[in-house]
Amino acid sequence: MSPNYDTLVSSIYDCAANPDLWPHVCCEVRDALDAAFVVVGLIDKAEPHQRQAKWHRRNSPWDERWLDTLHELTLSNPKQNTLHALDTDVAWTQLGSMPENTFRQTEFYKLWVEPQKLRDTLNIKYLCRDMQQGILGAYTKANRAPIRVHEKKLAESLSPHIRRAVLINDLTQAGLQTQRLFRHVLDKLSVAVFIVGNSQRLVFTNAAGDQMLSEGEYLKCVSGSLQSRRDVGQATGFEHAVETALKGDTALGTVGIGVPLMSSTGDRAAAYVLPLSGHDVRGDLAAGHCAVFVTRRGEHPPMAIDTLRSLFDLTASEARVALLVAKGDGPQRIMQALGVSVHTVRTHLKHCFAKTGSPDQTALSGVINTLLPPLK
Numbered sequence: 001m002s003p004n005y006d007t008l009v010s011s012i013y014d015c016a017a018n019p020d021l022w023p024h025v026c027c028e029v030r031d032a033l034d035a036a037f038v039v040v041g042l043i044d045k046a047e048p049h050q051r052q053a054k055w056h057r058r059n060s061p062w063d064e065r066w067l068d069t070l071h072e073l074t075l076s077n078p079k080q081n082t083l084h085a086l087d088t089d090v091a092w093t094q095l096g097s098m099p100e101n102t103f104r105q106t107e108f109y110k111l112w113v114e115p116q117k118l119r120d121t122l123n124i125k126y127l128c129r130d131m132q133q134g135i136l137g138a139y140t141k142a143n144r145a146p147i148r149v150h151e152k153k154l155a156e157s158l159s160p161h162i163r164r165a166v167l168i169n170d171l172t173q174a175g176l177q178t179q180r181l182f183r184h185v186l187d188k189l190s191v192a193v194f195i196v197g198n199s200q201r202l203v204f205t206n207a208a209g210d211q212m213l214s215e216g217e218y219l220k221c222v223s224g225s226l227q228s229r230r231d232v233g234q235a236t237g238f239e240h241a242v243e244t245a246l247k248g249d250t251a252l253g254t255v256g257i258g259v260p261l262m263s264s265t266g267d268r269a270a271a272y273v274l275p276l277s278g279h280d281v282r283g284d285l286a287a288g289h290c291a292v293f294v295t296r297r298g299e300h301p302p303m304a305i306d307t308l309r310s311l312f313d314l315t316a317s318e319a320r321v322a323l324l325v326a327k328g329d330g331p332q333r334i335m336q337a338l339g340v341s342v343h344t345v346r347t348h349l350k351h352c353f354a355k356t357g358s359p360d361q362t363a364l365s366g367v368i369n370t371l372l373p374p375l376k
Helices: 003-017 019-032 064-068 070-074 080-084 107-116 149-176 207-215 238-245 280-286 304-312 316-326 331-338 342-356 361-371
Strands: 037-044 054-059 091-093 118-128 132-141 192-196 202-205 219-222 225-228 259-262 268-275 290-296
Touching: 003 019, 003 149, 003 268, 019 037, 019 054, 019 132, 019 149, 037 070, 037 149, 064 070, 064 107, 070 107, 080 118, 091 149, 107 118, 118 149, 132 149, 149 268, 192 207, 202 207, 207 219, 225 238, 238 259, 238 268, 238 290, 259 304, 304 316, 304 342, 316 331, 316 342, 316 361, 331 342, 342 361
Parallel strands: none
Antiparallel strands: 037 054, 037 132, 091 118, 118 132, 192 202, 192 290, 219 225, 259 268, 268 290
16 A cells, blocks of 8 residues: 555544544545545434434535435435445445436435536445444545546445544543543543553553453453463454554554453453554554553444454455354355355355364354354
């Protein structure tokens, strides 16, 4: 990737420290994708007693009156459901889902796209939870070509970085609001926070982190290094995630999102790792280090797919197959559930076996079920 890409990823991670920077990041993504404007949206799905879902957004400059109607009118797009059927980090484009002449006949085009002199849309799910969905949207001007392959690949590469920044926002929002992630704020957080340097060297903990270390159930400090508490042969991926984060922003990808930690009694926690190299917003905290946020007691559980991708470097599709195997499904049922060929299922299984060190489906199921319950 280019130096500009490195800068863009660093800017995304700065938003984990200061959410007010999201509009600036949207402008950077807009320029990288040659778009008219970009929206980073988060949808809180409606509870049974609510009339409609809540739509939160950060965006590059555009007419806010049009953006206020975007979410509602998007629901009238006849091909929008194809986006929701895709895995996270997979780009969807409007003109890739239907012919342009057909799209121009839709209500969404006539009421929203055409009046603003727009043409194509790129959307990608960066987050998908039971009651939340995160969408990155890029909208192009009418006088440029449809979304190109390299632009889709760029958006797909940015998606896990956006997910990490938003999830860490979740963990810290109650204590931080829109303040920067400075040391004097960290002790106010209920989530445990650790600052780690080279060789896993522990350089700072907040009050909740001190409490977690004193309990010794999830993490421990050995000869000054932060380590996960684990049984012999138990994979957590924690040390790998921290080591990768210390290499810089772009090295992480999906690693370090929802890494599972297990206590001696079987209780589970999840770790989220944030690099602190790069821009001053994070560098003021501890340049060249990484921050580890640990949540437990079922608060903000990570997605099972993210956990498997973080631990074993599975693709989203491979992780989905592994989860179905853990539920006892065979290739034929997995094929029907995912809408793919049995050959594709077997290819994904082959990759799952290799990456998890499992010789067969029974062993793979055992690995998954040992790690995930009760994570979602």
